[in-house]
Amino acid sequence: MKTAIIVGAGIGGLATAAKLSSKGYKVTIYEKDSKIGGKVNYIDAGNFKFDLTASILMTPHIYQEVFDYAGKDYKNYLKFIELNPIYRAFYSDGTSFDLFSNTSNLTKKLEEISKEDSMGYYKFLSNVYEKYIIAEKFFLNNSFTSSLDFFNFISLQKMLKINTLSSSYNHISKYITSEKLRNLIAFQSLYVGISPFDGPNIYNLIPTISQLYGLWYLEGGMYSYVNALERLIYELGGKIIKNTAVSEIIIEKGTAIGVKSVSGIDRADIIICDADFPYAVKNLIKAERAKGKYTDKKISEMKYTCSTFIMHLGLKKTYPKLLVHNIYIGNDFKENIQSAFIGKLPKHPSLYIYCPSRIDNTMAENGTESINIMVRVPNTLNNNIIWNDSTINLMRERIFNDLSNMEILSDIQENIIYENITTPQDFLERFNSYGGTAFGLSPTLLQTNYFRPHIKSPTVNNLYFVGNSVHPGTGVSIVLLSSKLAVEEILNQ
Ligand SMILES: Cc1cc2nc3c(=O)[nH]c(=O)nc-3n(C[C@H](O)[C@H](O)[C@H](O)COP(=O)(O)OP(=O)(O)OC[C@H]3O[C@@H](n4cnc5c(N)ncnc54)[C@H](O)[C@@H]3O)c2cc1C
Incomplete structure (x- = not known):
């Protein structure tokens, strides 16, 4: 054997x-x-359960393939739940926007912004979808063991086709005029830990895949x-x-x-x-x-990706206006997103807020809520930031200050009954x-x-x-x- x-x-x-x-x-x-x-990983805090980090599940077939490969039926192990809307975005001016996965609701919502941006969004998706099909066929499923696997005419031609030089944000801006919609899309391309303002626009395939194939939640x-x-x-x-x-x-x-x-x-x-x-x-x-x-x-x-500051909060009341996946777009979006890549803590952080207990009562008891609030921050290779109590308190304060713009979470601080903080230092030391x-x-x-x-x-x-x-x-x-x-x-x- x-x-x-x-x-x-x-x-x-x-x-x-x-x-x-x-x-x-x-x-x-x-x-x-x-x-x-x-x-x-996870945190088990009695009545509250938390995913430590990852929560956004795209392309469920890739998760399922491991079970198929082993000759097992994944349904005996896992229950996938499709989400719709996939995101609720909140903006610092108090407005919000739902990103639906079905086209009829999506189109209606986009048209509320403008018909031009609605058309622009679909054109953007179509452009990135074509790149995704190429990337999937030629790059994601090829291990490039030998240089000939990569340095051949077809691969190089396909490489040039998918890697146009503009950044994710500039690419989005070619199709969409609304700054709010641009920021919502750009925020998602941050999920690979690279800035949408500098990173290659191929990472617009993250918002595109989420939109076209949907987002899923595992019970x-x-x-x-x-x-x-x-x-x-x-x-x-x-x-x-x-x-x-x-x-x-x-x-x-x-x-x-x-x-x-x-x-x-x-x-x-x-x-x-x-x-x-x-x-x-x-x-x-x-x-x-x-x-x-x-x-x-x-x-x-x-070059290394940024890191993340996470607050895991157990709340003694429910917040029905949250979805499972929520994005808060803060003021001075570009400046604050860029902070994580130039060794600074964001002053007005944009946030990803995960609230699984909205649809899953195994994550929090009835009448309570378990939420993760995440902010991109610099990794520890940048020596400017030491993750001690005063840094953690500063980040906490900035997050709660900004959350006061989100009316539905404005009382969050007084309802916290469990709190855990994870910093870049934890990723370094623990894993x-x-x-x-x-x-x-x-x-x-x-x-x-x-x-x-x-x-x-x-x-x-x-x-x-x-x-x-x-x-x-x-x-x-x-x-x-x-x-x-x-x-x-x-x-x-
Ligand atoms: C905050 C955050 C949010 C994220 N959100 C998402 C998301 O929503 N969706 C998504 O798809 N992805 C997300 N990711 C990314 C995803 O979690 C990672 O890409 C993935 O989990 C990495 O898996 P891995 O197997 O590469 O390594 P790791 O998870 O790093 O595992 C490596 C393992 O090796 C162990 N190890 C290290 N050194 C040794 C040693 N010397 N001996 C024995 N064991 C050792 C570590 O303890 C660890 O268990 C997120 C990541 C973070 C940090």
């Missing part, structure tokens, strides 16, 4: 474990934390996906060892042969690393030659997320596709990487694609 060791029980590690176990591999996962799931919250993967892994005979950090990936004569931890040395035929790539190459791979081009210097020079980033290596043009760290190590035999800092990129469904590609590579070998 072939054996595999996986370093890290994040989404990438868990999905890879399930798939390899279903193909007869004896799989062992080592996880440093006491809970599995990595950044897709029990996003963490129910981790629970489902765990159950699947155990059913298939896999093993998960928690509270055990790997300190070294052992490489002998150019081949990965095992891992070292406090429990000693464990050997396997293949090693898959889901721990964040830049952290792992810097800390777990000791020999300079095995690091290949990813020397410590190169790792420190690469070894390099630089405390939320989304890993930045998906800039020079750090995507062939230029992003590869799934199959080019320098070490039998070593593979999955997760948000390797190809194809960041976010749960894209990390699931990294697992899919890794398993294909391993089985092809």
